[in-house]
Amino acid sequence: xxxxxxxxxxxxxxxxxxxxxxxxxxxxxxxxxxxxxxxxxxxxxxxxxxxxxxxxxxxxxxxxxxxxxxxxxxxxxxxxxxxxxxxxxxxxxxxxxxxxxxxxxxxxxxxxxxxxxxxxxxxxxxxxxxxxxxxxxxxxxxxxxxxxxxxxxxxxxxxxxxxxxxxxxxxxxxxxxxxxxxxxxxxxxxxxxxxxxxxxxxxxxxxxxxxxxxxxxxxxxxxxxxxxxxxxxxxxxxxxxxxxxxxxxxxxxxxxxxxxxxxxxxxxxxxxxxxxxxxxxxxxxxxxxxxxxxxxxxxxxxxxxxxxxxxxxxxxxxxxxxxxxxxxxxxxxxxxxxxxxxxxxxxxxxxxxxxxxxxxxxxxxxxxxxxxxxxxxxxxxxxxxxxxxxxxxxxxxxxxx
Amino acid sequence: xxxxxxxxxxxxxxxxxxxxxxxxxxxxxxxxxxxxxxxxxxxxxxxxxxxxxxxxxxxxxxxxxxxxxxxxxxxxxxxxxxxxxxxxxxxxxxxxxxxxxxxxxxxxxxxxxxxxxxxxxxxxxxxxxxxxxxxxxxxxxxxxxxxxxxxxxxxxxxxxxxxxxxxxxxxxxxxxxxxxxxxxxxxxxxx
Numbered sequence: 001x002x003x004x005x006x007x008x009x010x011x012x013x014x015x016x017x018x019x020x021x022x023x024x025x026x027x028x029x030x031x032x033x034x035x036x037x038x039x040x041x042x043x044x045x046x047x048x049x050x051x052x053x054x055x056x057x058x059x060x061x062x063x064x065x066x067x068x069x070x071x072x073x074x075x076x077x078x079x080x081x082x083x084x085x086x087x088x089x090x091x092x093x094x095x096x097x098x099x100x101x102x103x104x105x106x107x108x109x110x111x112x113x114x115x116x117x118x119x120x121x122x123x124x125x126x127x128x129x130x131x132x133x134x135x136x137x138x139x140x141x142x143x144x145x146x147x148x149x150x151x152x153x154x155x156x157x158x159x160x161x162x163x164x165x166x167x168x169x170x171x172x173x174x175x176x177x178x179x180x181x182x183x184x185x186x187x188x189x190x191x192x193x194x195x196x197x198x199x200x201x202x203x204x205x206x207x208x209x210x211x212x213x214x215x216x217x218x219x220x221x222x223x224x225x226x227x228x229x230x231x232x233x234x235x236x237x238x239x240x241x242x243x244x245x246x247x248x249x250x251x252x253x254x255x256x257x258x259x260x261x262x263x264x265x266x267x268x269x270x271x272x273x274x275x276x277x278x279x280x281x282x283x284x285x286x287x288x289x290x291x292x293x294x295x296x297x298x299x300x301x302x303x304x305x306x307x308x309x310x311x312x313x314x315x316x317x318x319x320x321x322x323x324x325x326x327x328x329x330x331x332x333x334x335x336x337x338x339x340x341x342x343x344x345x346x347x348x349x350x351x352x353x354x355x356x357x358x359x360x361x362x363x364x365x366x367x368x369x370x371x372x373x374x375x376x377x378x379x380x381x382x383x384x385x386x387x388x389x390x391x392x393x394x395x396x397x398x399x400x401x
Numbered sequence: 402x403x404x405x406x407x408x409x410x411x412x413x414x415x416x417x418x419x420x421x422x423x424x425x426x427x428x429x430x431x432x433x434x435x436x437x438x439x440x441x442x443x444x445x446x447x448x449x450x451x452x453x454x455x456x457x458x459x460x461x462x463x464x465x466x467x468x469x470x471x472x473x474x475x476x477x478x479x480x481x482x483x484x485x486x487x488x489x490x491x492x493x494x495x496x497x498x499x500x501x502x503x504x505x506x507x508x509x510x511x512x513x514x515x516x517x518x519x520x521x522x523x524x525x526x527x528x529x530x531x532x533x534x535x536x537x538x539x540x541x542x543x544x545x546x547x548x549x550x551x552x553x554x555x556x557x558x559x560x561x562x563x564x565x566x567x568x569x570x571x572x573x574x575x576x577x578x579x580x581x582x583x584x585x586x587x588x589x590x591x592x
Contacts, residue, residue: 016428149466180447186431186442187467188440188441284406284469287407288406294404370470372406
């Protein structure tokens, strides 16, 4: 580990940036070798801004303007294989088109940083936010971290390289923000001096790299003889993420004073009911908790950041005292007994001796606004279910029925 | 049970039409507030992005980090930059009783109060369309309307906002906007 120092205040630049621009500025400072991407709303500003930096000679990276997202991720895999530091960005249909190559990136252990402005999937065509795109990539072997604010997106993008490139991990990582709600929202963002980011990250040290003078083959074929062993190694790699994440974040905190954790707990210690969500609703839920606490309600929030690997044990520990956990999620798994986030939570709590009730509310699909009142509605419903001792597997909120 | 989800936050809602600079002026005001040491959120409501269609934008300003991520439903300030919208939308909808309604119109504050039944708070009118045409020769009335809002809400200093505008539009365009804004602040009526 490199030694980092606290960045003096007078070296910090404060700017009003959209979530996308905050990520683009972070990428600018991360000393990339290659960025390969295809623009798609609402992440377009990331690629546009980065291309501008490249055109102005502000970064040394090679930008590959590919003809599709399938090619974008393929180019990232190739570049990463020769030892380059690599990033891309996408959303929705673009992410869906990368599908096949996502598994190549993780199976070949390429530490690619993939920033996503979460957007709904067609049909009907919708450019707005929900989590169907990255939840769809749930099982692809990518690490997944979801951010609430522009500052957090900037910080997490920087840390993502250090987590992914650690030799105990060597996995691709998704850093996600809510499309439009954050990607196009101008917020106050504190930026570090570039030299500090360079020092924090160092140069990527590949574990093994493609080199014409010492030819090797990566990811060619493993059948019944070895495929399973490769997957076993991926299990070990993703299980190593929490320790590496904590180490990286501790160092980042030394440099900035900021840390976020695998999840954030807000007024949960004495809470009877804990609201459980991530990204922008995670912020709104905290505002709801403040308002409800003034009415004497014992309620808190667990705002998840790391969805993969899912910190199941830590979460069980953080919520086990509560009577109920109220999940709010922006994704459907059609025909499933519950939806992706609630399934994780129910699994995490299953082995507890005394399990909190888990309710599941699907919200905000296709960018439907999630006002604080929607969160309050889920909370009130859960209180009723607690009285009855019974709750449905899941419900939708904020939709015409 | 009445719940306040925006304690310590000043919330703006803008009404305009696609292409009139609602998103830009919202961001400029936000960045001016940021320059004065505030936390902000400045975001538009993205629909089908058609020129001329009614659009809205939202701004939050706070001394502390802002947690709530949703549209603004009970604004402290509403700014309507297009006079033709007054027959299409109700700008006073959800406006806090003690809030401020700023309208680009040739009419008087009392006319606007009567039209929307808003009989508390403040109503500010400014003929930003005429000002823009006379000063800039083009219908850029977002900045003069914003100037009227800045003067009568006092949340951000006019000088800071003008500096933002000059920074974004250096040279003649910025200077003309500044002249239009200063004139709007003089001519705006409150009632």
